[in-house]
Amino acid sequence: MQIARVIGTVVATQKHRKFEGAKLLLVQPLNMDDTPRGTALLAVDGVGAGVHEKVLVVLEGRAAGEALGKKAAPVDAAIIGIIDEVDFDGSL
Amino acid sequence: MQIARVIGTVVATQKHRKFEGAKLLLVQPLNMDDTPRGTALLAVDGVGAGVHEKVLVVLEGRAAGEALGKKAAPVDAAIIGIIDEVDFDGSL
């Protein structure tokens, strides 16, 4: 799983029917010092996250479908938690 | 999921039988500022997208098969939505 920040939303009125009802958020993966890492991507929201929040993102289709509660959903990334705190030892 | 633009088509008369009927489009992943990111790839079309359109692409086999409506299809990427609008806060 990756640490990311929700930075936006996407509107797609014409979409796959199995995708209806899914809330889609734009998330930016972060480095340990909270700087952006790589490109932002789209994830379905499985926990009610909002823009600005630091979240836990799972990057895999089966897992993302499970997060959405629809095994057959055509998704490959999902937000599965809102991060309160990260503790780490940078010297390791 | 990734944001991409449909930039072309591919013709493959000799193909795997489970792949028959699938419309294959060439899509270019985009950065947030709509510049190209990485190499173009091929995705099956699950929503009736056309060349020039900005689309939502799922990059994973199970998910792409679901998008095509054929669980057993040998595919690894699919277009699952046509993007109307992307709203994001670049300062985050």
Next chain:
Amino acid sequence: MQIARVIGTVVATQKHRKFEGAKLLLVQPLNMDDTPRGTALLAVDGVGAGVHEKVLVVLEGRAAGEALGKKAAPVDAAIIGIIDEVDFDGSL
């Protein structure tokens, strides 16, 4: 799916029993201008492709197993089509 060119073959007499009978080809992923992109990889052949041909490669285990017609095959890449023509608008 990726566009690639078949550039060779691999001989492996000692192999996993579920892998018996699979034809294994060495394929080089290509950029849109047909220059090589990254490293060559091995894919099982699902369509009867030959060396020099431009092919459509699926890069995912489930999908590759489907292409081989063996769900349980331990494979992660397969050739699923022979490309006749690629049409794209490079200005997009």
Next chain:
Amino acid sequence: MQIARVIGTVVATQKHRKFEGAKLLLVQPLNMDDTPRGTALLAVDGVGAGVHEKVLVVLEGRAAGEALGKKAAPVDAAIIGIIDEVDFDGSL
């Protein structure tokens, strides 16, 4: 599987219900000489690992769900072993 070191923990009180009870650790992938490689990521703990330990990490959803003992868990990485010793011939 990858060799990594556990470097921290993450607290996420609001999380996906299928994720309850999973212990989440921050792991840093390592090169063969134990220097950090790429960015740290989050993995569920399947073996009772602790901070500072060198571990074996599986990076794939299905496998990580199996490690957690919950096939339907929305996870994509898991710690599946604690490494005692790595023997390798660097000249190969």
Next chain:
Amino acid sequence: MQIARVIGTVVATQKHRKFEGAKLLLVQPLNMDDTPRGTALLAVDGVGAGVHEKVLVVLEGRAAGEALGKKAAPVDAAIIGIIDEVDFDGSL
């Protein structure tokens, strides 16, 4: 699938119970000219490979589990063949 060389072994006495009995080898992916490519990784052995041998590695969880003969195994890479010979046309 990738071409790699077995360069070592890993000892992990404390490991996930579904992982018991799996022989774990350290493999170094190779370029076409047999130079190392990227970082070494760990793969379960499905064919009885030994250190120094050039092998065929499958990088995907489902496939690796199949190679191990345990669908539910928490693994993401497996050795599925020992390579005798690679023939390729470098001019393509």
